[in-house]
Structures are given as structure tokens and as C-alpha cells.
Amino acid sequence: GDGCGHVVMYQDSGTLASRNYPGTYPNYTVCEKKIQVPQGKRLILKIGDLDIESQKCESSYLTILSSSMLHGPYCGNVMPVPKEIILDSNEATIHFESGSHVSGRGFLLSYASSDHPDLITCLERGNHHTKAEYSRYCPAGCRDVAGDISGNIIEGYRDTSLLCKSAVHAGVVADELGGQISVTQHKGISRYEGVVANGVASQEGSLSDKRFIFTSNGCNKSLSLEEGFLSKSQITASSYWEETNEFGQQFLWSPDKAWLQVPGLAWASNHSSSREWLEIDLGEKKRITGIRITGSGSTMLNFDFYVKTFIMNYRNNNSKWRPYKGILSNEEKVFQGNSNAGDIVRNNFIPPIVARYVRVIPQSWNQRIALKLELIGCRVVQGNSSFTHSMWQRPSQSTEASLGKEDQTVTEPIPSEESNLGLTLTAIIVPVLILVCLFLFCGICIYAALRKRETKGLSYGLSNAQKSGCWKQIKQPFTRHQSTEFTISYNNEKETPQKLDLIMSDMAEYQQPLM
Structure with a gap:
């Protein structure tokens, strides 16, 4: 049967666990998942927990197969389990198999691309770190991993709280994506409030030596x-x-x-x-x-x-x-x-x-x-x-x-x-400039029209003065021919016209008016 439990995989990171983790995994089950990160990146894996009841890895074990080599099998105490595995490729196949057993939590691992060498697993807690300030990369899928957190985003979290689960609770990362967290450590307080946020319930907590607070961009007022x-x-x-x-x-x-x-x-x-x-x-x-x-x-x-x-x-x-x-x-x-x-x-x-x-x-x-x-x-x-x-x-x-x-x-x-202020000023200035240009253009047109009218008046006076002498001396270039023939016929006097034959002389439009 399907031996896979909690699985959240995103293109840059993810989290996998055996069925029922951290409870006992089932007998005779197999879990096989192919994980990958973007092409050109290397795959980083971190095993947060491994508890498989098998001394020789015969029937129950975990292996990680990449394109170039096989890592494992891992189980019991046969060989030390590396906390971090860096592969030469961008993909691998996770294979978990179980036989008959009495106890064992199984496994939980996280992965990310080589862009995030500071990857941590969902099981790391605040008290695992000693620096006053540090930054780590949380994988996708830590929200539903078993483990308590205490506190809230304002006062901070008890140092025993799971880091990445607290980050989801604080709204610093989205569980579907994972992401980078920046943390500062402070002196602990006497009581930590338990609240529900982003689908995660924090518990009330008692006095602790230290607490951690996530740094934010300030957009949380x-x-x-x-x-x-x-x-x-x-x-x-x-x-x-x-x-x-x-x-x-x-x-x-x-x-x-x-x-x-x-x-x-x-x-x-x-x-x-x-x-x-x-x-x-x-x-x-x-x-x-x-x-x-x-x-x-x-x-x-x-x-x-x-x-x-x-x-x-x-x-x-x-x-x-x-x-x-x-x-x-x-x-x-x-x-x-x-x-x-x-x-x-x-x-x-x-x-x-x-x-x-x-x-x-x-x-x-x-x-x-x-x-x-x-x-x-x-x-x-x-x-x-x-x-x-x-x-x-x-x-x-x-x-x-x-x-x-x-x-x-x-x-x-x-x-x-x-x-927005610049846009407002532009919206005011541009129409004013357009109006000024229009007024100038209209003024030029009116001035030109007046000048033309004065010129016409002068030429008209000269024409009248010379008309009696000059006009008679000019030979008419065209002779008047028979006028255009119109044929308009009616069937009877009361009917409206039914036929209109219009034949125009080619020269008609050039004829001079009768004197």
C-alpha cells in the first residue's frame, strides 16, 4: 500500500514523511516519490528524522536514487545517516519500504534547490540556534508537521517552538511555497499567548530563557x-x-x-x-x-x-x-x-x-x-x-x-x-497650452481673411471702372451654338413626369453669359 504520509512538493522545495509520522508506520508498505528542482540546479536533501526498525536494512529501509548514484539504504544503526545530502543532479527518487515491525516513526526529510544552501527541516527549533541573529530557508510543507509552538508574531515565540511552523503562523512564509526567514533572539518572557493564525494553533507557554522574533518589512500595522x-x-x-x-x-x-x-x-x-x-x-x-x-x-x-x-x-x-x-x-x-x-x-x-x-x-x-x-x-x-x-x-x-x-x-x-501630483499638473497645463494655440491660430485666420477682403474690394473697383471699354474689346473665345435640347414628355397633363431626356452640349459649360 501507499506508505507515503505528509507530502508537500513545490518547484523549489518540499517536505516528505512516512505514513502516520511521527506515529508508527504501517507494516508491508512502500512509498516512492520523485522529487526535482529547476533544471540547472542541484538538489539538496536534509533528513530531519529517521527511525526504521531494521538492523540490516533487509525488509525496511530508505534509499535516495539520483542519476549518478544510490544513497543508502538507511535504517536502524547499520550506518550513520547523513544530515545533509547534496546531489549532482536536479532530481532524485525517494524510496521507503517496510516489512513486519513493532515500532518506528519512519522518516521525515526536506529538500530544496542549490539556491538555498541554508535549508533547514521542519523539525528545527529556535533553541537549536545560538546566534543572536540568523537567516534560514524553510521548505514548503511545514505547517502540518507535528510539533508545538508557543507565542505570536508581536511578542515572539518561545525558543522551544518549531521555527518553520512558527514562520507560517506569523505569516512570514506561505506553507505552499516555503521561504527565507530572518530571526532575532531575545530574552524570554514569563508567559506566551496561544492564538490561531494561518491555520496553525499556537499553545500557551510558560517562562523560557529565550524567545525568537521574525523581522518583517513593517507592513503589519x-x-x-x-x-x-x-x-x-x-x-x-x-x-x-x-x-x-x-x-x-x-x-x-x-x-x-x-x-x-x-x-x-x-x-x-x-x-x-x-x-x-x-x-x-x-x-x-x-x-x-x-x-x-x-x-x-x-x-x-x-x-x-x-x-x-x-x-x-x-x-x-x-x-x-x-x-x-x-x-x-x-x-x-x-x-x-x-x-x-x-x-x-x-x-x-x-x-x-x-x-x-x-x-x-x-x-x-x-x-x-x-x-x-x-x-x-x-x-x-x-x-x-x-x-x-x-x-x-x-x-x-x-x-x-x-x-x-x-x-x-x-x-x-x-x-x-x-x-499622481505630476499627472494632475500635466492634466491642467496641457489643455491651457492647447487653448492658447487655438486663440493664436484663430487670430491669424481672421487677419488673413481681412487682408483678402481688402484686396478683393480694390480689384472690384478697378473692374467696374474699365468695364465699358475693355470688356467690349475682348473677343469671346467661344461661339454660342444651338441651345441644349430638353425633351420632357408626359402621358397626359395630370400625370407626373415619367421621362426626362437631358442632352447637354459639350461646350455648354464654357459658354459666356449673354450680354
């Missing part, structure tokens, strides 16, 4: 706090619930209640439908890198409203609504929301959304659609492409082919306010 609380006109909804309690009191769960920083009620829709939406107008294009949402709140004891999953739409001025799609697929991305009414859940957008208008569209919920939210991001700055930071590495051309055109427009750099 609260857009509502940065700009001041947005007015009611800037947040709208498809509908909202007007609640009347048992005492006849009315409460409005209106869209202006949706801001996370505003205490009290949340926004709740009046209908239970996947077509309900909450829309935010940011006033101008912003780079939106994440969203934090919660439900009706833990203080609302009578209600347990929250959104379980949702999708995002976005648009700019005079454009259509577009769905936010997965980075490696053409399907709209479904984000994981809340599992209770009180906790705050964060999701990051990799790549970020660059838009003025965004909509949150709930897809599943508990009891009633209700949420409070906060958008995370920054202002758009010229030249600040969304892919300049390692967490937003642009996929290669082969990957871009799978991205929808909409996704590519999400991440295009937006002109700054200075360039």
Missing part, C-alpha cells in the same frame, strides 16, 4: 488605528440584524459595530446566506497583508455567533469585484475563521491585496453570521513592490502560469502620491 477609526460611511453590509429582546429593547448589530477596537456588539447579518458580505472602503488603495476576526464576543452570554470560514473579494475604483485566490491555484481561497465566539483569529494574505475596497464573505458559521474585524497592512509606497520582502517572493514563470490574471494585478506596484 492596524489600518483602522493608523488612519483613525473609519466613519460609518466607510463600512457597509448586505444586511444587519435588528434584535428585540424579551423586554422590548432593540439592539442594532449594524456594520459600524464591526471594528475590533470598538467594544460591544458585533456586526450580524439579518439572513443566513453565503451571499452576505461586509464591505470596507479604505478611502484609497492600501497594501493589505492580513485580517484579524472574532465572533459575537465572550461577554455575550446569550449568543454564540461566529464565522467558521470566509472568502475575500476586492476591487479598486471603476473595476469589478475579484476573488482572492490561492497563490498556487486558480481557485478562490477559503480562509479558516473562528472556532468560538471570543478568540481572535489572524490570516495573512500572501501575496498581499492592493485595493481600496474589500469584502469579507462568510461561507460557514455558527448559529448566525456575526464578526468583528481588523485589517492589517500599510500605505502604498512607490517602488515598494509586494514581492520585495522574502515573505512575498514572486513564484517563477512556471508558477505564474497557474496564477490568475487577477492575482497578478493584486501585487502590482502602485504609483505614489508624487506621481
Whole structure:
């Protein structure tokens, strides 16, 4: 049977594990996968863990076959297992086979291209590193690997946390792609918060000697706090619930209640439908890198409203609504929301959304659609492409082919306010210059017409003065012939003409008028 377990493979990196890892792998099973990186690159493999119950590698083992040689078999304690294998080719076949056994976790390995010599596996933790600052490359596929993390992106993570899983939780890398991480170590704190972010749940943690924090590009500020609380006109909804309690009191769960920083009620829709939406107008294009949402709140004891999953739409001025799609697929991305009414859940957008208008569209919920939210991001700055930071590495051309055109427009750099000012000045100056040119042209035309009129008047006077003498002396160059013959016939006097024969003399048009 299929002995492969967790497998995530991307063109630059990936992660493979045996079935049930880190539990016991099945008896009599085979896992065989071909892995490769782009042509012209060398393949780097790192074995994070290998625990195969076989002393002589007869029935259970792991091998790595490249075009030039076979690495392995690896099992038990027969031979030391290398932590890193660098192949001369860009592809290899991973083969794992098991026979009858009692225990054994199997294997977990990661790979990347030779562009990333600082590759680590999904199992490395913060306390495996001693430097105050360091940078490493996380492979794709570390989100669902077993192992605890404690902390959050703001205060940092307990040093016992898995590095790459924490990076996915922090929104520093996308699990589908992997990516470079930059880490700084700090003195530990007494307590680490447990929160859900990007599909990963961190656990509460106790005092530790050290903690690590991911460095970011700074585009992770609260857009509502940065700009001041947005007015009611800037947040709208498809509908909202007007609640009347048992005492006849009315409460409005209106869209202006949706801001996370505003205490009290949340926004709740009046209908239970996947077509309900909450829309935010940011006033101008912003780079939106994440969203934090919660439900009706833990203080609302009578209600347990929250959104379980949702999708995002976005648009700019005079454009259509577009769905936010997965980075490696053409399907709209479904984000994981809340599992209770009180906790705050964060999701990051990799790549970020660059838009003025965004909509949150709930897809599943508990009891009633209700949420409070906060958008995370920054202002758009010229030249600040969304892919300049390692967490937003642009996929290669082969990957871009799978991205929808909409996704590519999400991440295009937006002109700054200075360039907009230049365009505005140009729009004013050019029409003024055109008007000036038109006035000059009209003046020249009028002047020329007046001059021509004066000249005509002079020649006309001379003609009249000489007409009696000169005109008679001029011989007419043409003689007058028989006039043109017209034949117009009617069947009777009352009928309209039925036939018109018109025969013109060749010289008629040159005849002089009769004197």
C-alpha cells in the first residue's frame, strides 16, 4: 500500500514523511516519490528524522536514487545517516519500504534547490540556534508537521517552538511555497499567548530563557488605528440584524459595530446566506497583508455567533469585484475563521491585496453570521513592490502560469502620491497650452481673411471702372451654338413626369453669359 504520509512538493522545495509520522508506520508498505528542482540546479536533501526498525536494512529501509548514484539504504544503526545530502543532479527518487515491525516513526526529510544552501527541516527549533541573529530557508510543507509552538508574531515565540511552523503562523512564509526567514533572539518572557493564525494553533507557554522574533518589512500595522477609526460611511453590509429582546429593547448589530477596537456588539447579518458580505472602503488603495476576526464576543452570554470560514473579494475604483485566490491555484481561497465566539483569529494574505475596497464573505458559521474585524497592512509606497520582502517572493514563470490574471494585478506596484501630483499638473497645463494655440491660430485666420477682403474690394473697383471699354474689346473665345435640347414628355397633363431626356452640349459649360 501507499506508505507515503505528509507530502508537500513545490518547484523549489518540499517536505516528505512516512505514513502516520511521527506515529508508527504501517507494516508491508512502500512509498516512492520523485522529487526535482529547476533544471540547472542541484538538489539538496536534509533528513530531519529517521527511525526504521531494521538492523540490516533487509525488509525496511530508505534509499535516495539520483542519476549518478544510490544513497543508502538507511535504517536502524547499520550506518550513520547523513544530515545533509547534496546531489549532482536536479532530481532524485525517494524510496521507503517496510516489512513486519513493532515500532518506528519512519522518516521525515526536506529538500530544496542549490539556491538555498541554508535549508533547514521542519523539525528545527529556535533553541537549536545560538546566534543572536540568523537567516534560514524553510521548505514548503511545514505547517502540518507535528510539533508545538508557543507565542505570536508581536511578542515572539518561545525558543522551544518549531521555527518553520512558527514562520507560517506569523505569516512570514506561505506553507505552499516555503521561504527565507530572518530571526532575532531575545530574552524570554514569563508567559506566551496561544492564538490561531494561518491555520496553525499556537499553545500557551510558560517562562523560557529565550524567545525568537521574525523581522518583517513593517507592513503589519492596524489600518483602522493608523488612519483613525473609519466613519460609518466607510463600512457597509448586505444586511444587519435588528434584535428585540424579551423586554422590548432593540439592539442594532449594524456594520459600524464591526471594528475590533470598538467594544460591544458585533456586526450580524439579518439572513443566513453565503451571499452576505461586509464591505470596507479604505478611502484609497492600501497594501493589505492580513485580517484579524472574532465572533459575537465572550461577554455575550446569550449568543454564540461566529464565522467558521470566509472568502475575500476586492476591487479598486471603476473595476469589478475579484476573488482572492490561492497563490498556487486558480481557485478562490477559503480562509479558516473562528472556532468560538471570543478568540481572535489572524490570516495573512500572501501575496498581499492592493485595493481600496474589500469584502469579507462568510461561507460557514455558527448559529448566525456575526464578526468583528481588523485589517492589517500599510500605505502604498512607490517602488515598494509586494514581492520585495522574502515573505512575498514572486513564484517563477512556471508558477505564474497557474496564477490568475487577477492575482497578478493584486501585487502590482502602485504609483505614489508624487506621481499622481505630476499627472494632475500635466492634466491642467496641457489643455491651457492647447487653448492658447487655438486663440493664436484663430487670430491669424481672421487677419488673413481681412487682408483678402481688402484686396478683393480694390480689384472690384478697378473692374467696374474699365468695364465699358475693355470688356467690349475682348473677343469671346467661344461661339454660342444651338441651345441644349430638353425633351420632357408626359402621358397626359395630370400625370407626373415619367421621362426626362437631358442632352447637354459639350461646350455648354464654357459658354459666356449673354450680354
